[in-house]
Structure formats: structure tokens, C-alpha cells
Amino acid sequence: MPIWMLLAVFFALLILTGLTVYQSQFDLGNAEIWLSLTIATVKAALVILFFMHLLWDKPLNAIVILGSLIFVALFLGFTLMDAEGYRENLIYKSTVKASQPGAKGDEIDN
Amino acid sequence: MSVADRPIVSPASGEGAAYPEHHFLNHTSGFLSWALTLDHKRIGLMYLVGVMSSFALGGMFALMIRLHLWNFKDGWLSNQTYNQVFTLHGAIMVFLFIIPSIPAALGNFLLPIMLGTKDVAFPRLNLGSFYLWVTGLVLFLTALSITGLDTGWTFYTPYSIETQKGGAVLAATFGVFVLGFSSIFTGLNFIVTINTMRPPGMTWFRMPLFLWATYATSIIQVLATPVLGITVLLLSAERLLGIGIFDPKLNGDPVTFQHFFWFYSHPAVYIMILPAMGIISELMSVHCHKGIFGYRMIAYSSVAIALFGFLVWGHHMFTSGMADVTTIVFSALTFTVSIPSAIKVFNWLGTMYQGTVSLNTPMLYALAFIFLFTIGGLTGLPLGALALDMHMHDTYFVVAHFHYVMMGGTLVAFLGGLFHWWPKMTGKMFNDNVGMISAAIVFVGFNLTFLPQFVLGTRGMPRRYATYLEEFQDLHRLSTIGSLTLGIGLLVALLVLLHSLFYGRRAPTNPWGGATLEWVCSSPPPHDNFATAPTVGDPYDFNGIEYDAKQGGYVKKA
Amino acid sequence: MPFILADKVAPYAWFPEGASSFAPQVDYLFTGILWICILFFVPIVIAMVYFMWAYRERPGYRGSPEALHNTPLEITWTVIPTAIVVWIFWEGAVGYLDMARIPKGTVDVNVTAKKWVWSFKYENGGENSFEKIGTVDYPKLVLPVDQDIKLIMRSEDVLHSFFIPAFRAKRDVVPGRYNYMWFHTTKTGIYDLFCTEYCGDNHSNMNAKVEVVSEEEYKKALEKAVQEPEDPLERGKLLYKRLGCSTCHYAGDEGANGPGPSYNGSWGKSVPLESGESVQFDENYVRESILNPPAKKRKGYGAASPMNSYAGRIKDEQIDALITFMKSLENAPAKTGK
Amino acid sequence: MTAIQETAHESEHAQDHHHDHPAWLAHHFDDAEQQFDAGKLGMWLFLVTEVLFFSGMFCAYSLYRNRDPQVFEFCSRFLNEKLGAINTGVLLFSSLTMAWAVRAAQLKQHKLLVGMLGATLGCAAMFLGVKAVEYSHKWELGLFPGKFYVSQIPGAAHGEHGYLGSLCIVPLILTIIAGVYYIYSLATMSKFHQQVAGPILVAGACFFGGVQLGRILEAEETTHHAAEHAAHEHSPGASHDHSQDHSAGELLPEKEGGEVIALGHKSIEDVKVMSEELKTPDASVNQKSMAGLFFSIYYCMTGVHAVHIIGGMLVITWLIVKAAREEFHDQYFGPVDNVGLYWHLVDFIWIYLFPLLYLIT
Known part of the structure; x- marks a missing residue:
């Protein structure tokens, strides 16, 4: 890999880091996490494709690493989906809301 | 006619197959030549000794459990001891025995030879993963002995956070961590070997089905085990x-732990059963002297099981209060795994059809496997059905179901494979008649x-009850009697194998009539397996493989 | 077969007698799946044994070495099982949704699980009583017949699981959250309740009985439940069981073979501590041990399962009642339970 | 890039001395290409296990962030984003030097290779130095994981506990040893030893450079924070929280510093109900079960990452030794390549950790 390319990738990474720090100063609400994750993903892609030479590597290796991300997504996806579903039942939430049916009769003797 | 009944021609007399004077067992000698060996065959044998010892230990705990449950109360162990015994039985059997048994012991020995490398x-x-396994064993024994x-x-969690046996939990979790990496490195090694080292002619669809199964297993090992590590x-x-991530007292969530744990431990079930299925595919075709029925379906179904296996972990948590949507999705996905398993059973039967069935010890174990695994698989159906699982979850139905799959499946296949490749590994034939008796006793005792x-x-x-209601006592006693029978059967099997080491006759190159590459190199194989890359043909082409009385085994006739 | 499928207690086969509206549904599904399994299993075994015999290796017989391949057959044995499992999934999911969707207008019961006792609190604030069956004192949950019952479940320590086989109903009790379950009672009688999630030393003793009674009897039971005994000693005895002390500490001639020290013959005496010191077994010591158990551990109990603090879960007068009970055991024989 | 190369660990494994094989080709491989492909695929598979290993912690992170976003917002204020950004830059630079090292190995630029590896090692050390400042600063504020979290008003109490000093002991000893080794190499005039000792000594210096850099930036941040917190302390939530802690804990044992040990859910719930009513997120999250949980996740993620950095430093040191022996050439640079892959993965993970932990607003 020619030196200019190494340096170009490095400076692109630095600029993106600056960008992500800069954007974090604005309150963008929910969009913020997605924006910073997108920037991180672009950076990660640069590292993988150029520094790790995946662009020139055998396709099998690319399949291997990208395949693993699918399994990570499965793992996170199902677990989060479930956590979202039972959130209402968590005791500290339901105590706060007090609208939770049934929770009322369960006060502890005090 | 079993092999033992056949006329024996001693290779020592100068006739018959060349018994190799020089092979991997006597290639070098001395303790260090084993302890530092890089030979996959020796590492496989060391694993074999290791996992069999662990199995003996775990089996001892199993008998302790069964004997304790002879009476509905006042068993000979205290509740506390009983809890420790069933914990160690489970942990040792899962982490030290079943997971490494087939891939690490038989797989290590066979994979390169079958592949022709x-x-x-x-x-x-490879040697490193063996020593990681040994470290894991030591840590487990520490957990056992300290408290x-x-x-x-x-x-x-949170029981494992709260229990007073803190040192033991730490030792055991660290042991599991180390064993996990042992398993990862084995899987990694196998994937790389199969992907990059196949000799000319060995295309993907000329690989023996055992290798397909091992490959699928390795994928799971590499992808799932790291999650166990972090857990x-x-x-x-x-x-x-x-840190409180799993501790409800600090607002952590114990169900999260279950998600983490089962993301590994469910696919781990397939780490256990897939290689067993691979062994059965080999055994069925070799001992029926007939090409395997539906080769591609079996190969694809192995990979399908491995991948679907990642989607179903939630079925261990149906009653834990998961969200309804998640529960139903997991139930639906659970059933997808049953189809490839069913396909395999049908294919094995198809292989027997119109074949030439040799009834010998490995074949009997293979047939026992089909019987037991079918029961194990079918009893998974009521457990996958949500409404029924509400009733059955965490009862003895589940206990019986997974023992049918793991023990009736994996252990029986492991024994079948062990008998099948024993002549190859040690160069000695065992007493086939007594071997068949052991298979029969194991079968009866198991059921x-x-x-x-x-x-x-x-x-x-x-499940996990140290005392129980009196009304269950008769059935428990029946089960205890069965477990003793099973123990005797396993002991007989062990004695047959040990006996052969000292008194068995020398094994021919191809005692069963197999067509895969391991039956091409001598028994036991030479140090380098193959001096030059072997000619690779169809692994299930049994044309012209004939019994040759002179050699005491099979030879390929043109 | 009769030996396996019949029972000393009730002449049932696979399942205990059903007593909730879920039972017929679950039993029907199980029977259906059982027949499907038999329909698969029996032909498989027959084929296996037949092939084993018909194609056995024998002089003069030589089977074909060629691999067979039959695509229509393979498709058939893929499609048929698929259709069948879709049906099983559907039935199971429908049944599950029925179990998960809690109807309106239920009779609510608060269930608290702790090592190793179940406690139940009725809608009127009354708590469960105990009933001795054989040698064991079971917590008893009284429920009205022909009603939708909703359970609001909470755990104070580790995972437990609430299981009534006769109702075909089970749900884990998870610390840190409420789990809910419901069922519709259909039959009066006394049923077993088990904890099915491993929870430590006395997991297998964490049982209870559920008594389903008529509406009138249920009302009576509710009234009785709110009346706690006036007499401090009686009250102390009840609390000893209700708060779960009996699962670890032997007292009088009751209690489990638990990890804690016995109350018998201790009151007023000087007892040795794990730290090497000793302490007077008096009001202060008892109070401290209830609110902050690890502070002064008795000698020989350092490695036992830890007792959780009752701080915030127990009233002062309840502690007093327990103290009265312990005082009454001043001269009880100093033995431990089995 | 796709030239035929060999991996190092197999090259030494020619135990049978087949004379038809070159020394660097393991006897069980047919040819160099096969050996290279095997090594590379093995490395990628190892990276897959690393990705899944970290995925568990990312899962915990998303779970709890999703559940209590206010906790994450509150707590990330105590992470110094300047330090995080500096560390990101340092790691990115080390990735650059690592990639350059691979190039140097292929081109037989031995001196450049040693230099690049040394630069990578130095960056890694500097990263750890900054990290040491970050950790010790948090410990001094009582920002420990989980149950050790001390819920004072963070920023208010500044005890000097000497955490930083303790963290520096091991690096200091290692640097001194490297210094002695360097003097020895000068004395013996061994070029090889000088090439090995030099980078290690520089790395040691970089660690302390990182510490110094971190301290300067942290000091700036602290003055800023202290001002911010002076304002917070006047808010009703903060003071109320403290008193409530005590009343709820009447019967509870107290730990040093008046911190209540939460024994059941009750005390946790109480505090939560109270704080929710007061609508002051600071008060409700500033406790073991909330902020403590965040710091658990923070320490787990960055700690495991730091362990990977240390592991990487060990293998880079090993590479420097080999490079100083001039072992690598255009036919043989597999080890540099594979260690490079590992190092970039460590960088890769930090690329996600930085915005997820430091940049939450």
C-alpha cells in the first residue's frame, strides 16, 4: 500500500474523529446516537478496508468477518427485543408509575 | 458374521497386510514425546484419555444422584451435598466431557487423515488447546475440592452471586472460560484445515460427512463460545x-444473564450432537457397505442445524417471563431445527435399505443411536410447543429429553465411533462379541x-430435587436400577477396549470395509499419515471393496 | 405398564388430574403430539429392525453398494414433518397466548417467594396459613373454585418458579421484577405447588399446597386470614413459619434441616460467635440478627448460606412476637432438625 | 498485497527436517501459499471470536442505556472527552504506524520497520498512560463500579489516595529495567540490543508522557467540573437525596463515609420514587444501582480493551526482537501482518467505545 494512501486514510480518520466530537456538542436528541454510530462505522470501515487490507484480501475473509457481525446483530437484536418487552414489569419502573395493576396490593410491611 | 468370527491371519506370520513396523505410536518415545507432541493423532489420544476420565468422574456423580433418590426422603446425602453433586455432574459432563469428546478426541485424530493431510x-x-483443557480440568477439580x-x-444469577461457595464459583467460571478457549481454538484449527488444506481432488462434496459435521460444529465453536467467555x-x-449487571439488587437483570448464557449454551447443544450425527453417517454407510443415502441433504442439514441453532436459545427461558412476542418467535424458530434432524434419521434408514448390514459393535451402537436419538428428538416437540412447555419446563421430562439427546445421542455415538476407529487408533482388534453385549446392556440400561x-x-x-413426594418413588427406583445397569454396560465397554490393548489381535488396514481415507493408511497410521498426497475418490464408493481373508480385512479390488 | 402409568395416589396416566381451564387444552395438545410421535417412531423402528434383518450380511447375499437417491422421497419427508411442526407450533402458541393474556375481573393474590418459603397475600390483606400434612408444615394457598385467579409474583432473593402441575401452569419468579400469571380454577381439592427453579439448599422443600374451595368457604378463609393471633406467642409461632425462619432454623420440634442454628435452649445463654467472642442471646442480639444477620454469626455457621436482612420487611411488634416465641423455647431440648 | 507470504509460527515447526521443504515452510503444508492462507484465515477467525467476545459487553451497554438513558447522560459527564479524543488520535496513529510497519517489512526496510513498530509500541504505552490518569481520577471521585460506587456528590470531594501512583509502579519498574537494558546495549555496542532496548525505553517514556498529558487535561476539566457542580449542589434534588438516604437506612448498617448499603429493593425503590417526583435526574441516578451500573459497564469495556492493548504490546515487542534480527523480508512478513490485523481490531473496537461512552449528551 503506497504511503500516500496510508496517510490519506489516517487523516480521514482524524477528521472523522473531530467531526464526531464536534457533533456531540449539539443536542440532536435520538438522532445523535445514530449519527455518531454512523461516523464510527465509516471509520471502522476505513480501518478494515485499508489498514487491514480487506479490500485486497480473499473474499472468504470478508465473508468471515461480516458474517460474525450478523451473529452479533442476532444476539443484540433478540436480547434487546425481549428486554424492551418486559420493561414494564421491572419493579423500579412499576413502582414509579403506580398505574401498574396489581402492584398496589404488594406493599411491603413497614 | 462379525469380524471376530472370521479366520484370523496373523500378519506376524508373514502373510497378509503389512502391519507397520513404524507408526505414530512408536515414532518417538518417552513422556516428553507425548507431552510436547505436535502430532494431531497423539493429541487426539491424549484428549481421549482425558475426556474418558472426566466422563468416569461425571458418571460417578450421576450414580450418586440416582442412589440418593432411591428413597423419597432421607437419602444418604444432605441437601447441600446433593446440590453440589448434581452441579458437578452437569458441569463436568457438559464442559469437560461432551463438548470436547467427539471434536477434540475423535475429530483431532481423524480430521487430517480423513481429509488426506x-x-x-x-x-x-492444537497442543495449546489441549493444555487449556487440562487447565480447565484442574480449575474444575479445584472448584470441587475447595468448597x-x-x-x-x-x-x-443471582444465586451464583449470592452463594457462599464464592471461591468455587470463581474457580469454576474461570475453568469454563479457559475450556471455552480450548474449544474455540480447536474449532478454529479445524475450519482453517478444512478450508485451506484439502488435497487435490478433495472437493467440498467429496468430504466424508463426519468432516461436514465437524466443520459445522467448528463454526458454532468459533461464533458462540466467545459469548460464553464474556458471560x-x-x-x-x-x-x-x-458490577451489578446481572444482580437485581443493583438493578441488574438476571434474565439478561440467561440470554447471554443460552446464546452460547443452546448452540453448544449442537456442538455436542452434530459431530455425533457425523459419526453415525460414517458408521451407517461403512457397516451397511453402501453409499450414504442423500449425501447432500445430510451435508446441508448439518450446516442448517448449526446456523438455525443460533436462533433458538430463548426456548430455555419460556417460563422466565420473557416478553410474549419474543417467546412466540423463539418457539417458531425452535421447530425449524427439528426438520434437518428428522431428515438425517430418514437418510440413515435409507442407507440401510438394500445394503449389506454387518452387525457388529459399532453398528449396534449406531442403531441404538437412531432409536434413542429419535426418542430424544421427538420429545423435543412437546417442549417446543409453548402451552405444553409451561407445564413441562424444569421437570424431569426435560431431564429425560436432554439425556436422550446428549447421552443417548452423543455418548452412544461417541462409543460407536470409538469402537469403529479403535483398530485404526491403536492397531488392535477388540472382542466384538463382548462389545455387542456391552451395546445391548447400555441400550437397555439407558432406556x-x-x-x-x-x-x-x-x-x-x-428437577434438581433432593427429596420428593412419595408418589414418585416407584418411578425413581426404576430409574435408579436402570442407571446401575447402564453403569455396568459402560464398564463392560471399557473393559473390552482395555482388554484389546493387551490381548487384541493386530488390526488390518481396513477392518470394516470403509472407503474414506483413514482406511487407506495403515493401522495405526504412520507419523505423517501420508507420505504423498493420497488419491481422493468418492468417500462412499463401496464398489470393489471386498473382504480378503488373507489380510483379515477389506481390500479394494479393481 | 399399569405399574408405570398408574399411581398410588390417583389413577391418572401421563398427567395429574387437571384442575384448571388450561388442563384440557394442554392434555389435548400432549396427546396429539404423543400420537404424532408414535406415528413417526414406530415405523422408524420397524423399518430399522426389518432392514437390519432383511439385509443382514450372510453367505450368499450381497446388497447393492450404490448410494441411493430419491428426490421425491426426500421432499416428502421434508414437507410432511414441516407441516406437522407448523401445526404443533400453532396450537402451542395459541395455548400460550391464552395463558399469557390475563382477563379482567380476576381474584388477585400476591405471591412472594423467598428461600425457601412461599407466602401469599390475599386481596383483603390477609396472609396465608399453614397446614401440616404428614410431618411437613406446608404454606397453604386457598382459592375459590370457578374463578379467574391472577398471581402477582415477586422474589426477595433468587430465582424461583411457581408450578402447580394440576393447573398445568408455571412461571418463574424473578427478583427485581413482577411476573404475572393467571388460571381459572375448575375443581375443588388440594393440589401440590412446587418451586421448579433451583434456589439453593432447601429447594426441594420449597413446596406448598393449594386448596381450591367453594365461594363461601373462600370468604371464610379470607376473614380468618386477616385475623392474626392476639397472643404474642401464637403470633410468634405463626411468623416463625410465615417469614420463612422455619426453613433454616429448627425450633421446638419443627423446622427444616436448614443451614441456620436452632432456637432451642438458647435464650438467655451466652452463645459463641464465629469471631471467637461470645454474646448473650437476648432481645438485642435477636433484633440485630434479624436486621443485620452477618454482624454476629454463630460459631460453626460462618460458611452456611447467608441469611438476608429483614430490615424494611418486618415490623417492630413482629420482632417482639418472635422474641416471645424464642423465649418459650428456653428449655426446649437442644437438638437440631432433620 | 496478495503476494505469497508465510506465517512465522509454522515456520519454526519443521520438526522433521524434510529437506525438500525450505526452513520457513512447515512440513504439513504443501506450499507457501497454502501456509499463508491458513495463517491469515486463522487470524481472521480469531478476530471473529474477539468481535463476539466484545459483543456481550456491547449488549449489556445497549440494554442498560436503552433502559435508563438519563443515567448514561449523567455519567458520561464524568468521562473526560478530551482525554478520550486524545486517546482516539493516539490509537489511530498507532494503526497508521502499524500498517506502515507491514509495508516496511515487505520492502525489507529493516530500520524503518523497527521504528514503526517502536512508534506503535510507544502509542500503546501513551494510551495506557492517559488511561491510568482517567482511572485514577475516577477512583478518587469514588466512581467505582457497581456496589463499590460511592455516591457522594461527584466532583465535590477530592481525596488524594495515590491511585495514580500505584498504577504507575509497574510501568516505572519496567521502564527502569528497559533503561538498564539500554545502557547495557550501549556498553556492549550491540546494534541488535540497541534496536530492541531503544523502542522499549521510548515506550516507557511515552507512558509517562501520556500520564503527564492526561494530568494537564484532567486538571483543566476538573476546574470546569467543580464550577458546574457548585451549581448543582444548590439544586434541591441533590441535598434531598442525601437526607433520604439516611432516613431510608434507619435500620441499615452504615459503611464508612455514611454510605448506606442497599440491602433490599426497598431502599432502591424508595430513592427512585422520591427522585422521580423531584424530577432531578442527578439525584436519582447518583447511586450504586444506577451510576454504579454505568461505571461497571465503563470499566468492563475499557478494562477488557486495555488488557487487549497490553497483550498487543507484548506481541509487538516480540516482533521488534524479530525485526531487529532482520528476519522479515518480502517473502516472510506474515507475523507483522497478523499482529497488524489484531492491532487494527483493537483500534476498531475503540472507535466504537469512544462515542458510545464519552460522547453522550
Whole structure:
């Protein structure tokens, strides 16, 4: 890999880091996490494709690493989906809301 | 006619197959030549000794459990001891025996030979994983001896955070961590070997089905086991630093632990059963002397099982209060795994059809496998059906179900494979008649042990109970009698094998008539397996493989 | 077969007698799946044994070495099982949704699980009583017949699981959250209740009985439940069981073979501590041990399962009642339970 | 890039001395290409296990962030984003030097190779130095994981506990040893030893450079924070929280510093109900079960990452030794390549950790 390319990738990474720090100063609400994750993903892609030479590597290796991300997504996806579903039942939430049916009769003797 | 009945021609007399004067067993000698060996065959044999010893230990605990449950109360162990015993039984059997049994012991020995290479891709890593396994064993024994682990093999939080057996939990979780990496490196090694080292002619669809199964297993090992690693690491941190991620007292969530744990441990079930299915595919075709029925379907179904296996972990948690949507999705996905398993059973039967069935020890074990695994698989159906699982979850029905799959499946296949490749590994023939008796005793004992447990389970007997209601006592006693029978059967099998080491006759190159590459190199194989890359043909082409009385085994006739 | 499928207690086969509206549904599904399994299993075994015999290796017989392949057959044995499992999934999911969707207008019961006792609190604030069956004192949950019952479940320590086989109903009790379950009672009688999630030393003793009674009897039971005994000693005895002390500490001639020290013959005496010191077994010591158990551990109990603090879960007068009970055991024989 | 190369660990494994094989080709491989492909695929598979290993912690992170976003917002204020950004830059630079090292190995630029590896090692050390400042600063504020979290008003109490000093002991000893080794190499005039000792000594210096850099930036941040917190302390939530802690804990044992040990859910719930009513997120999250949980996740993620950095430093040191022996050439640079892959993965993970932990607003 020619030196200019190494340096170009490095400076692109630095600029993106600056960008992500800069954007974090604005309150963008929910969009913020997605924006910073997108920037991180672009950076990660640069590292993988150029520094790790995946662009020139055998396709099998690319399949291997990208395949693993699918399994990570499965793992996170199902677990989060479930956590979202039972959130209402968590005791500290339901105590706060007090609208939770049934929770009322369960006060502890005090 | 079994092999033992055939006329024996001693190769020593100068006739018959060339018994190799020089092979991997006597290639070098001395303790260090084994302890530092990079030869996959020796590493496989060391694993074999290791996993069999662990199995003996785990089996001892199993008998302790069964004997304790002879009476419905006042068994000979205290509740506390009983809890430790069943925990260690589970943990040792799962982490030290079943997971490494077929891939690490038989797989290590066979994979390079079946593939036609000299060794696995990373021989040193291979030795490294063996020593990681040994470290894991030592840590487990430490957990056993310091206080006795009592969390159940699943380490469910918050019990594992609260229990007084803190040292034991730490030792055991660290042991699991280390064993996990042992398993990862084995899988990694196998994937690389199969991907990059196939000799000319060995295309994907000329690989023996055992290799397909091992490959599928390795994928799971590499993808799922790291999650177990981080899970037990977080659990150790929970104990040491009180990080609270799984601790409800600190607002952590114990169900999260279950998600983490089962993301590994369900696919781990397929780490256990897939290689067993691979062995059965080999055994069925070789001992029926007939090409395997539906080769591609079996190969694809192995990979399908491995991948679907990642989607179903939630079925261990149906009653834990998961969200309804998640529960239903997991139930639906669970059933997808049953189809490829069913396909395999049908294919094995198809292989027998119009073949030439040799009834010998490995074949009897293979047939026992089909019987037991079918029961194990079918009893998974009521457990996958949500409404029924509400009743059956955490009862003896589940206990019986997974013993049918793991023990009736994996262990029986492991024994079948062990008998099948024993002549290749040691160069000695065992007494086939006594071997068949052992298979019969194991079969009867196994069913006697676990069939009653299905009934116990549907009637509501919860698992992990040290004492129980009197009404369950008869069935429990039946099960205990069965377990003793099973123990005797296994002991007979062990004695047959040990006997052969000292008194067995020398094994021919191809005692069963197999067509895969391991039956081309001598028994035992030479140090480098193949001096030059072997000619690779169809692994299930039995044309012209004929019994040759002179050699005492099969030879390929043109 | 009769030996396996019949029972000393009730003449049932696979399942205990059903007593909730879920039972017929679950039993029907199980029977259906059982027949499907038999329909698969029996032909498989027959084929296996037949092939084993018909194609056995024998002089003069030589089977074909060629691999067979039959695509229509393979498709058939893929499609048929698929259709069948879709049906099983559907039935199971429908049944599950029925169990998960809690109807309106239920009779609510608060269930608290702790090592190793179940406690139940009725809608009127009354708590469960105990009933001795054989040698064991079971917590008893009284429920009205022909009603939708909703359970609001909470755990104070580790995972437990609430299981009534006769109702075909089970749900884990998870610390840190409420789990809910419901069922519709259909039959009066006394049923077993088990904890099915491993929870430590006395997991297998964490049982209870559920008594389903008529509406009138249920009302009576509710009235009785709110009346706690006036007499401090009686009250102390009840609390000893209700708060779960009996699962670890032997007292009088009751209690489990638990990990804690016995109350018998201790009151007023000086007892040795794990730290090497000793302490007077008096009001202060008892109070401290209830609110902050690890502070002064008795000698020989350092490695026992830890007792959780009752701080915030127990009233002062309840502590007093327990103290009265312990005082009454001043001269009880100093033995431990089995 | 796709030239035929060999991996190092197999090359030494020619135990049978087949004379038809070159020394660097393991006897069980047919040819160099096969050996290279095997090594590379093995490395990628190892990276897959690393990705899944970290995925567990990312899962915990998303779970709890999703559940209590206010906790994450509150707590990330105590992470110094300047330090995080500096560390990101340092790691990115080390990735650059690592990639350059691979190039140097292929081109037989031995001196450049040693230099690049040394630069990578130095960056890694500097990263750890900054990290040491970050950790010790948090410990001094009582920002420990989980149950050790001390819920004072963070920023208010500044005890000097000497955490930083303790963290520096091991690096200091290692640097001194490296210094002695360097003097020895000068004395013996061994070029090889000088090439090995030099980078290690520089790395040691970089660690302390990182510490110094971290301290300067942290000091700036602290003055800023202290001002911010002076304002917070006047808010009703903060003071109320403290008193409530005590009343709820009447019967509870107290730990040093008046911190209540939460024994059941009750005390946790109480505090939560109270704080929710007061609508002051600071008060409700500033406790073991909330902020403590965040710091658990923070320490787990960055700690495991730091362990990977240390592991990487060990293998880079090993590479420097080999490079100083001039072992690598255009036919043989597999080890540099594979260690490079590992190092970039460590960088890769930090690329996600930085915005997820430091940049939450």
C-alpha cells in the first residue's frame, strides 16, 4: 500500500474523529446516537478496508468477518427485543408509575 | 458374521497386510514425546484419555444422584451435598466431557487423515488447546475440592452471586472460560484445515460427512463460545467487584444473564450432537457397505442445524417471563431445527435399505443411536410447543429429553465411533462379541433409566430435587436400577477396549470395509499419515471393496 | 405398564388430574403430539429392525453398494414433518397466548417467594396459613373454585418458579421484577405447588399446597386470614413459619434441616460467635440478627448460606412476637432438625 | 498485497527436517501459499471470536442505556472527552504506524520497520498512560463500579489516595529495567540490543508522557467540573437525596463515609420514587444501582480493551526482537501482518467505545 494512501486514510480518520466530537456538542436528541454510530462505522470501515487490507484480501475473509457481525446483530437484536418487552414489569419502573395493576396490593410491611 | 468370527491371519506370520513396523505410536518415545507432541493423532489420544476420565468422574456423580433418590426422603446425602453433586455432574459432563469428546478426541485424530493431510493447520495451537483443557480440568477439580460448587451447571444469577461457595464459583467460571478457549481454538484449527488444506481432488462434496459435521460444529465453536467467555468473565467480575449487571439488587437483570448464557449454551447443544450425527453417517454407510443415502441433504442439514441453532436459545427461558412476542418467535424458530434432524434419521434408514448390514459393535451402537436419538428428538416437540412447555419446563421430562439427546445421542455415538476407529487408533482388534453385549446392556440400561423420567416429568416432578413426594418413588427406583445397569454396560465397554490393548489381535488396514481415507493408511497410521498426497475418490464408493481373508480385512479390488 | 402409568395416589396416566381451564387444552395438545410421535417412531423402528434383518450380511447375499437417491422421497419427508411442526407450533402458541393474556375481573393474590418459603397475600390483606400434612408444615394457598385467579409474583432473593402441575401452569419468579400469571380454577381439592427453579439448599422443600374451595368457604378463609393471633406467642409461632425462619432454623420440634442454628435452649445463654467472642442471646442480639444477620454469626455457621436482612420487611411488634416465641423455647431440648 | 507470504509460527515447526521443504515452510503444508492462507484465515477467525467476545459487553451497554438513558447522560459527564479524543488520535496513529510497519517489512526496510513498530509500541504505552490518569481520577471521585460506587456528590470531594501512583509502579519498574537494558546495549555496542532496548525505553517514556498529558487535561476539566457542580449542589434534588438516604437506612448498617448499603429493593425503590417526583435526574441516578451500573459497564469495556492493548504490546515487542534480527523480508512478513490485523481490531473496537461512552449528551 503506497504511503500516500496510508496517510490519506489516517487523516480521514482524524477528521472523522473531530467531526464526531464536534457533533456531540449539539443536542440532536435520538438522532445523535445514530449519527455518531454512523461516523464510527465509516471509520471502522476505513480501518478494515485499508489498514487491514480487506479490500485486497480473499473474499472468504470478508465473508468471515461480516458474517460474525450478523451473529452479533442476532444476539443484540433478540436480547434487546425481549428486554424492551418486559420493561414494564421491572419493579423500579412499576413502582414509579403506580398505574401498574396489581402492584398496589404488594406493599411491603413497614 | 462379525469380524471376530472370521479366520484370523496373523500378519506376524508373514502373510497378509503389512502391519507397520513404524507408526505414530512408536515414532518417538518417552513422556516428553507425548507431552510436547505436535502430532494431531497423539493429541487426539491424549484428549481421549482425558475426556474418558472426566466422563468416569461425571458418571460417578450421576450414580450418586440416582442412589440418593432411591428413597423419597432421607437419602444418604444432605441437601447441600446433593446440590453440589448434581452441579458437578452437569458441569463436568457438559464442559469437560461432551463438548470436547467427539471434536477434540475423535475429530483431532481423524480430521487430517480423513481429509488426506499430514496434520491440522496449526499443530502448536492444537497442543495449546489441549493444555487449556487440562487447565480447565484442574480449575474444575479445584472448584470441587475447595468448597463444592452448588449453582447448577448453568450458574444462574443471582444465586451464583449470592452463594457462599464464592471461591468455587470463581474457580469454576474461570475453568469454563479457559475450556471455552480450548474449544474455540480447536474449532478454529479445524475450519482453517478444512478450508485451506484439502488435497487435490478433495472437493467440498467429496468430504466424508463426519468432516461436514465437524466443520459445522467448528463454526458454532468459533461464533458462540466467545459469548460464553464474556458471560463467565462478567459473572466473575460480578462476584469480585459487584458490577451489578446481572444482580437485581443493583438493578441488574438476571434474565439478561440467561440470554447471554443460552446464546452460547443452546448452540453448544449442537456442538455436542452434530459431530455425533457425523459419526453415525460414517458408521451407517461403512457397516451397511453402501453409499450414504442423500449425501447432500445430510451435508446441508448439518450446516442448517448449526446456523438455525443460533436462533433458538430463548426456548430455555419460556417460563422466565420473557416478553410474549419474543417467546412466540423463539418457539417458531425452535421447530425449524427439528426438520434437518428428522431428515438425517430418514437418510440413515435409507442407507440401510438394500445394503449389506454387518452387525457388529459399532453398528449396534449406531442403531441404538437412531432409536434413542429419535426418542430424544421427538420429545423435543412437546417442549417446543409453548402451552405444553409451561407445564413441562424444569421437570424431569426435560431431564429425560436432554439425556436422550446428549447421552443417548452423543455418548452412544461417541462409543460407536470409538469402537469403529479403535483398530485404526491403536492397531488392535477388540472382542466384538463382548462389545455387542456391552451395546445391548447400555441400550437397555439407558432406556430403563430415562423412560420413567418422562412420566415423572409430565406428572410434575421438578428437577434438581433432593427429596420428593412419595408418589414418585416407584418411578425413581426404576430409574435408579436402570442407571446401575447402564453403569455396568459402560464398564463392560471399557473393559473390552482395555482388554484389546493387551490381548487384541493386530488390526488390518481396513477392518470394516470403509472407503474414506483413514482406511487407506495403515493401522495405526504412520507419523505423517501420508507420505504423498493420497488419491481422493468418492468417500462412499463401496464398489470393489471386498473382504480378503488373507489380510483379515477389506481390500479394494479393481 | 399399569405399574408405570398408574399411581398410588390417583389413577391418572401421563398427567395429574387437571384442575384448571388450561388442563384440557394442554392434555389435548400432549396427546396429539404423543400420537404424532408414535406415528413417526414406530415405523422408524420397524423399518430399522426389518432392514437390519432383511439385509443382514450372510453367505450368499450381497446388497447393492450404490448410494441411493430419491428426490421425491426426500421432499416428502421434508414437507410432511414441516407441516406437522407448523401445526404443533400453532396450537402451542395459541395455548400460550391464552395463558399469557390475563382477563379482567380476576381474584388477585400476591405471591412472594423467598428461600425457601412461599407466602401469599390475599386481596383483603390477609396472609396465608399453614397446614401440616404428614410431618411437613406446608404454606397453604386457598382459592375459590370457578374463578379467574391472577398471581402477582415477586422474589426477595433468587430465582424461583411457581408450578402447580394440576393447573398445568408455571412461571418463574424473578427478583427485581413482577411476573404475572393467571388460571381459572375448575375443581375443588388440594393440589401440590412446587418451586421448579433451583434456589439453593432447601429447594426441594420449597413446596406448598393449594386448596381450591367453594365461594363461601373462600370468604371464610379470607376473614380468618386477616385475623392474626392476639397472643404474642401464637403470633410468634405463626411468623416463625410465615417469614420463612422455619426453613433454616429448627425450633421446638419443627423446622427444616436448614443451614441456620436452632432456637432451642438458647435464650438467655451466652452463645459463641464465629469471631471467637461470645454474646448473650437476648432481645438485642435477636433484633440485630434479624436486621443485620452477618454482624454476629454463630460459631460453626460462618460458611452456611447467608441469611438476608429483614430490615424494611418486618415490623417492630413482629420482632417482639418472635422474641416471645424464642423465649418459650428456653428449655426446649437442644437438638437440631432433620 | 496478495503476494505469497508465510506465517512465522509454522515456520519454526519443521520438526522433521524434510529437506525438500525450505526452513520457513512447515512440513504439513504443501506450499507457501497454502501456509499463508491458513495463517491469515486463522487470524481472521480469531478476530471473529474477539468481535463476539466484545459483543456481550456491547449488549449489556445497549440494554442498560436503552433502559435508563438519563443515567448514561449523567455519567458520561464524568468521562473526560478530551482525554478520550486524545486517546482516539493516539490509537489511530498507532494503526497508521502499524500498517506502515507491514509495508516496511515487505520492502525489507529493516530500520524503518523497527521504528514503526517502536512508534506503535510507544502509542500503546501513551494510551495506557492517559488511561491510568482517567482511572485514577475516577477512583478518587469514588466512581467505582457497581456496589463499590460511592455516591457522594461527584466532583465535590477530592481525596488524594495515590491511585495514580500505584498504577504507575509497574510501568516505572519496567521502564527502569528497559533503561538498564539500554545502557547495557550501549556498553556492549550491540546494534541488535540497541534496536530492541531503544523502542522499549521510548515506550516507557511515552507512558509517562501520556500520564503527564492526561494530568494537564484532567486538571483543566476538573476546574470546569467543580464550577458546574457548585451549581448543582444548590439544586434541591441533590441535598434531598442525601437526607433520604439516611432516613431510608434507619435500620441499615452504615459503611464508612455514611454510605448506606442497599440491602433490599426497598431502599432502591424508595430513592427512585422520591427522585422521580423531584424530577432531578442527578439525584436519582447518583447511586450504586444506577451510576454504579454505568461505571461497571465503563470499566468492563475499557478494562477488557486495555488488557487487549497490553497483550498487543507484548506481541509487538516480540516482533521488534524479530525485526531487529532482520528476519522479515518480502517473502516472510506474515507475523507483522497478523499482529497488524489484531492491532487494527483493537483500534476498531475503540472507535466504537469512544462515542458510545464519552460522547453522550
